[in-house]
Amino acid sequence: MLVVLGGGIGGLSAAHYLVKKNNVNAKILLVEGTNYLGGWIKSIVHNDKGVIFETGPRTIRPTGYQGANTLTLIEELNLTDKVKPILKSHPAAKNRFIYTNKKLHPLPSSLKSLFFTHPPFHKPLILSVFKDLLTPRKKVPDESLYSFVERRLGKDIADYAISPMVCGICAGDAKEISVRFLMASLFEAEQEHGSIIKGLLKNMFNKSSSKPAIKGILSERAKVEKWSVWTMDGGLQTLPDKLSSKIADNGVDILLNEKCTSLRFIDDSVQCRIGSKDIHARHVISSISANGLANLLGDDHKFLSKELSLIDFVTVGVVNLAYNGEILKQNGFGFLVPPFEGLPILGIIFDSCCTQQNGKTVLTVMMGGRWFNKYFGENPSKEKLLDTAISQVKNILLIDEQPVLSNCVILKDCIPQYVIGHHDRVKRIQSYIDDKKLPLSLVGSSYNGVGLNDVILSSRTAVDKITF
Numbered sequence: 001m002l003v004v005l006g007g008g009i010g011g012l013s014a015a016h017y018l019v020k021k022n023n024v025n026a027k028i029l030l031v032e033g034t035n036y037l038g039g040w041i042k043s044i045v046h047n048d049k050g051v052i053f054e055t056g057p058r059t060i061r062p063t064g065y066q067g068a069n070t071l072t073l074i075e076e077l078n079l080t081d082k083v084k085p086i087l088k089s090h091p092a093a094k095n096r097f098i099y100t101n102k103k104l105h106p107l108p109s110s111l112k113s114l115f116f117t118h119p120p121f122h123k124p125l126i127l128s129v130f131k132d133l134l135t136p137r138k139k140v141p142d143e144s145l146y147s148f149v150e151r152r153l154g155k156d157i158a159d160y161a162i163s164p165m166v167c168g169i170c171a172g173d174a175k176e177i178s179v180r181f182l183m184a185s186l187f188e189a190e191q192e193h194g195s196i197i198k199g200l201l202k203n204m205f206n207k208s209s210s211k212p213a214i215k216g217i218l219s220e221r222a223k224v225e226k227w228s229v230w231t232m233d234g235g236l237q238t239l240p241d242k243l244s245s246k247i248a249d250n251g252v253d254i255l256l257n258e259k260c261t262s263l264r265f266i267d268d269s270v271q272c273r274i275g276s277k278d279i280h281a282r283h284v285i286s287s288i289s290a291n292g293l294a295n296l297l298g299d300d301h302k303f304l305s306k307e308l309s310l311i312d313f314v315t316v317g318v319v320n321l322a323y324n325g326e327i328l329k330q331n332g333f334g335f336l337v338p339p340f341e342g343l344p345i346l347g348i349i350f351d352s353c354c355t356q357q358n359g360k361t362v363l364t365v366m367m368g369g370r371w372f373n374k375y376f377g378e379n380p381s382k383e384k385l386l387d388t389a390i391s392q393v394k395n396i397l398l399i400d401e402q403p404v405l406s407n408c409v410i411l412k413d414c415i416p417q418y419v420i421g422h423h424d425r426v427k428r429i430q431s432y433i434d435d436k437k438l439p440l441s442l443v444g445s446s447y448n449g450v451g452l453n454d455v456i457l458s459s460r461t462a463v464d465k466i467t468f
């Protein structure tokens, strides 16, 4: 028996890869603690109004090894016809805004714009290139993203570009998040070549990768057609829905509403406590959060449990709003707010600019994250979040109308914070599992990347490594 813990995208894709590899016909059991498969991916479809609310992720990048891997999965699931690309020429790809000093500022997007001063930046961005070339290398094992960028490119870029970007990827504080997480290649460029620009130029001329490129039909199409990001017809939930039905058709047993409450490693197998039963597995793939897994280990593996529990998570409040008519004055993906503005929101996504919403304006207001308690306290009511969202939409986007539809969710501990030292912590965790030969694989957003592409690739890599 092979057991997969968790039915989010990590667990579902792990079960899919296990089915593909399973040449010994081992039984596969997926255990999900709630009555829903998909984890944080959830699309609420209002068929009568022609509106889709995404409460979690909404777009996926097609680029890189990870991006190509996800597109291959889409082909394997026969979902190609459901893919909806957003091209690089689309306003949603070209226009991304920062809200600061009471104004929405488009982020510069062309090479030409490097030579001019574009507010909120105080000087031409080309000066940051010179700063990087003139700043001596600092040898460090890790650093915060903010301090790395401030040191090499200047405070303007750290405040107005990087800090909001970190909010738009992990709802976190750039002053705490590790540079090795979001900008590993820039960090390595400095460590190896003394400067970001020199490193990037050297890598451009010396393009060798340890992994062979994935050349699927969809990823080739994405390159030729110049996709920026993509989403799915019917909402992103189409992906976990199809994965769930495919793995079930292929014989995976799916237990819903059943939590795993303990894992005991006995000889070379694992005893999983699920509900009131003990299930013996020869291998467990855990896709649940690191701190959730820490709680299952008891006192048997104190070191592992401690390290896993130190990976922190933050809570995000999400409010989806639909208004009659196309009432946005700006066209784009949306905007992010630098944390120093002290506003109770992290940013707003203009969903109706990215996908057709039957003539309605659909917005998603994201709030809290690293600052959830500061603005909302321990247990805020959904009404408080909804009121905050509507009033911020009114103040910033000058929309006075009342929404015709709304939804509010509080996503408790939904996104991990890869703080300084995360990379080494994950190495220690993996070394412990390897040294003790525990039949346990770790996948999901807690370890090697929070994007859907990273999570799906973590599952493929883990399954590749298991020997039956």
Ligand SMILES: Cc1cc2nc3c(=O)[nH]c(=O)nc-3n(C[C@H](O)[C@H](O)[C@H](O)COP(=O)(O)OP(=O)(O)OC[C@H]3O[C@@H](n4cnc5c(N)ncnc54)[C@H](O)[C@@H]3O)c2cc1C
Pocket: 005, 006, 007, 008, 009, 010, 011, 031, 032, 033, 034, 036, 038, 039, 040, 041, 055, 056, 057, 058, 059, 060, 061, 258, 259, 260, 261, 287, 288, 289, 292, 316, 318, 411, 414, 415, 443, 444, 445, 446, 450, 451, 452, 453, 455
């Ligand atoms: C608001 C938001 C917006 C995002 N936007 C994007 C985006 O645009 N693009 C992108 O690429 N990524 C985005 N992400 C990131 C991405 O959605 C997540 O990283 C990804 O969905 C995590 O998947 P997972 O399978 O690792 O974890 P989860 O989705 O958390 O799945 C874990 C599952 O395990 C179950 N579980 C937990 N404990 C137990 C237990 N003891 N026993 C059994 N089951 C258990 C849970 O119920 C859950 O279903 C976003 C995330 C959030 C929160």
Ligand SMILES: C=CC1=C(C)c2cc3[nH]c(cc4nc(cc5[nH]c(cc1n2)c(C)c5CCC(=O)O)C(CCC(=O)O)=C4C)c(C)c3C=C
Pocket: 059, 060, 061, 096, 167, 168, 169, 170, 171, 228, 229, 316, 333, 334, 335, 336, 346, 347, 348, 349, 366, 367, 369, 415, 450, 451, 452, 453
């Ligand atoms: C424009 C406003 C945005 C808000 C508000 C926002 C919130 C938000 N995002 C995540 C997590 C992720 N977002 C990701 C991609 C992504 N997010 C935005 C914008 C906003 N996000 C954009 C434009 C993109 C596309 C990325 C690109 O084209 O460069 C991802 C995936 C990153 C990856 O590695 O692929 C994640 C993860 C959270 C938790 C959140 C809540 C505040």
